[in-house]
Amino acid sequence: MSPLSQVLLDGIFAGGTYALMAAGMALILGVVKVINLSHGAFFTLGAYVAYALAERGIAHPGAAALLSAAIAFAFGVFLGKSFVNPIRSHPFALPVGTLACALLFEQAAQMVWGPHPLSIETGAPWVGPGGLLIRRWGAIAFLSSAALLAGLKGLLATRPGLPLRLIAEDEEIAGSLGMDVEAIRYLTFGGACAMAAAAGALLSPSGAVTPTMGRAPLILSLVVVIVAGMDSIGAIFLLSIGLGILGNACAYLLSPQWSYVALLAAVSLLLAARPAGIVVLAGRSD
Amino acid sequence: MLPSFRGGWPAAGIGLLLLFPLSSPDAFFLDVFTTGFLLAAFAASWDVVGGIAGQVTLGHALPFGAAAYACALLTSLAGWPLPLAVAAAILLAAAVGAGVGTLSAPLSGPFVALLTLALGEIAHEAAAGNTFFSGPGGYAWGGEGGIPVALPWQDAPPFASYYVALCFLCLASFAMLRFSRSGAGLILRAVAGSPITAQASGVPIARFKRLAFTVGSAFAGATGAGFAIHVGRATATDLSLELSFQAATFAAVGGRGTIVGPVVAALVLHVLFQGLSLPPAARVLLYALTLMVTLRFFPGGVVGTVREAAWRVRWKNGTGSFRRRGRGRPGEGGS
Numbered sequence: 176m177s178p179l180s181q182v183l184l185d186g187i188f189a190g191g192t193y194a195l196m197a198a199g200m201a202l203i204l205g206v207v208k209v210i211n212l213s214h215g216a217f218f219t220l221g222a223y224v225a226y227a228l229a230e231r232g233i234a235h236p237g238a239a240a241l242l243s244a245a246i247a248f249a250f251g252v253f254l255g256k257s258f259v260n261p262i263r264s265h266p267f268a269l270p271v272g273t274l275a276c277a278l279l280f281e282q283a284a285q286m287v288w289g290p291h292p293l294s295i296e297t298g299a300p301w302v303g304p305g306g307l308l309i310r311r312w313g314a315i316a317f318l319s320s321a322a323l324l325a326g327l328k329g330l331l332a333t334r335p336g337l338p339l340r341l342i343a344e345d346e347e348i349a350g351s352l353g354m355d356v357e358a359i360r361y362l363t364f365g366g367a368c369a370m371a372a373a374a375g376a377l378l379s380p381s382g383a384v385t386p387t388m389g390r391a392p393l394i395l396s397l398v399v400v401i402v403a404g405m406d407s408i409g410a411i412f413l414l415s416i417g418l419g420i421l422g423n424a425c426a427y428l429l430s431p432q433w434s435y436v437a438l439l440a441a442v443s444l445l446l447a448a449r450p451a452g453i454v455v456l457a458g459r460s461d
Numbered sequence: 462m463l464p465s466f467r468g469g470w471p472a473a474g475i476g477l478l479l480l481f482p483l484s485s486p487d488a489f490f491l492d493v494f495t496t497g498f499l500l501a502a503f504a505a506s507w508d509v510v511g512g513i514a515g516q517v518t519l520g521h522a523l524p525f526g527a528a529a530y531a532c533a534l535l536t537s538l539a540g541w542p543l544p545l546a547v548a549a550a551i552l553l554a555a556a557v558g559a560g561v562g563t564l565s566a567p568l569s570g571p572f573v574a575l576l577t578l579a580l581g582e583i584a585h586e587a588a589a590g591n592t593f594f595s596g597p598g599g600y601a602w603g604g605e606g607g608i609p610v611a612l613p614w615q616d617a618p619p620f621a622s623y624y625v626a627l628c629f630l631c632l633a634s635f636a637m638l639r640f641s642r643s644g645a646g647l648i649l650r651a652v653a654g655s656p657i658t659a660q661a662s663g664v665p666i667a668r669f670k671r672l673a674f675t676v677g678s679a680f681a682g683a684t685g686a687g688f689a690i691h692v693g694r695a696t697a698t699d700l701s702l703e704l705s706f707q708a709a710t711f712a713a714v715g716g717r718g719t720i721v722g723p724v725v726a727a728l729v730l731h732v733l734f735q736g737l738s739l740p741p742a743a744r745v746l747l748y749a750l751t752l753m754v755t756l757r758f759f760p761g762g763v764v765g766t767v768r769e770a771a772w773r774v775r776w777k778n779g780t781g782s783f784r785r786r787g788r789g790r791p792g793e794g795g796s
Contacts (some may be wrong), residue, residue: 218533261757265760267517271519271710271713274578274755275710275753282746350770436586439580439582446575447564
């Protein structure tokens with residue numbers, strides 16, 4: 176078994192699942208027009224839900240993803256309706272407020288589950304051709320997020336997704352057409368948080384579950400939406416896979432923390448090289 | 462900025478704080494206050510960048526921690542005398558600030574927060590994950606354990622640290638207050654209010670943003686060096702996102718752009734939460750909750766909202782109508 180192809184395969188599985196989270200980030204950016212720094216916290220939430228389920232003998236990716244998505248949707252709707260919507264026009268309150276929310280969750284998780292890394296036992300992997308290990312959760316995670324993303328793409332392309340696209344394009348016209356812009360905003364926020372939590376639940380066995388584990392996926396999502404924009408789900412998917420491979424390679428060749436540093440360096444370089452940042456936000460007059 | 466701060470209240474507060482150690486309190490409380498003074502100076506230095514210049518930084522721990530590490534490394538590894546090491550640490554922090562300011566000057570809005578957050582986290586990961594020096598005696602230095610500061614004295618008495626920290630806080634806040642009311646400070650407020658208008662008036666906004674980062678970071682560095690000396694070592698938590706976030710919390714709760722407000726908020730919140738001797742996780746949780754509640758109900762800033770309310774009360778009573786004309790519309794400049 177060559178370690179390189181193993182790293183590649185695991186990177187593809189992880190990256191495909193990260194794409195689910197990044198697509199949620201892109202939805203929030205497009206519809207709510209907010210950079211949500213608490214997105215990583217929902218990823219962590221999903222991972223802890225999967226851990227708690229596995230501890231009770233239900234180590235199933237589907238169950239973990241569904242339950243964590245439901246929990247995250249509830250919290251996301253609350254957060255979107257009662258916190259993000261009222262403060263979204265204030266350039267100071269948003270980044271600091273969503274970061275506060277992320278730290279709040281990190282500390283709460285640390286108080287409940289402790290600061291130590293936890294791991295989830297998922298049983299023996301399948302052995303593929305050439306001794307390649309195919310982790311069952313990884314494969315299920317990759318396939319289900321690919322299916323969910325295809326579903327999202329279909330939704331956005333058809334009539335039920337029209338309000339989302341219209342609000343992303345011009346919220347005033349959407350409002351004048353009788354759409355409840357505020358409601359669609361917080362529902363989208365909740366849905367996007369559910370996507371992040373599902374990704375966290377699906378990816379939880381591939382690494383240690385810690386209170387701050389959501390930070391690296393948050394930065395990864397930011398890199399993805401800055402580069403790929405918000406319109407093309409396909410571009411988000413491919414770029415996430417690329418970054419997943421990069422992260423896995425860094426973790427394999429150096430040490431796990433270096434994949435986080437590589438992502439941080441990527442976002443710093445991107446912002447330094449492309450000061451306009453994300454197009455939709457740059458157009459706003461703050 | 463607030464009329465109530467113009468009176469003798471700060472003097473009364475300083476008097477009380479000077480009197481406090483004489484009431485022979487517990488050494489624990491003296492230590493809580495000493496750390497509180499340093500945190501308050503740090504919050505004020507955040508306010509120079511994030512409040513007065515409006516550059517919302519989430520990586521303000523970077524100059525703080527850089528100075529702390531420089532102070533520790535220069536004294537114990539290079540054997541420099543302490544004053545020289547502190548001066549070098551402050552210069553390094555200012556240079557770090559100038560670099561961050563140069564990078565973030567073309568950015569706007571949330572992207573400044575994003576870039577500073579990323580730079581701060583890179584520094585934190587580098588400091589936390591690497592045991593990069595082995596000091597005298599063969600111990601591994603760095604990593605979570607940090608690097609010790611070589612001090613020329615042993616076991617400074619708690620009340621001495623208290624007075625030195627209080628003195629530092631007063632001098633630093635006074636200097637920052639003067640800076641915020643100087644010509645450069647006024648220009649920075651204009652940049653914060655509307656970069657486009659400032660640019661149209663011929664202000665080189667990139668240079669002034671860099672100036673704000675440099676000055677704020679220099680003060681943050683002085684605080685960081687002081688903190689490293691007080692604690693006796695520089696650790697990775699000096700560079701953590703939680704620390705940057707705490708500064709932003711103090712500023713938001715106390716009122717951004719006032720310097721005095723963040724100082725008061727930092728003292729009150731720190732002494733309150735630390736005095737309850739909660740575990741660190743609970744403390745950060747309470748800070749986050751406090752901040753979220755503050756932002757939810759005063760999204761445009763505490764000072765602006767309070768000032769607007771004060772105007773409304775005065776206007777309703779019929780006493781403020783004359784003065785109001787000369788002072789511009791209520792709520793201006795608060796956020």
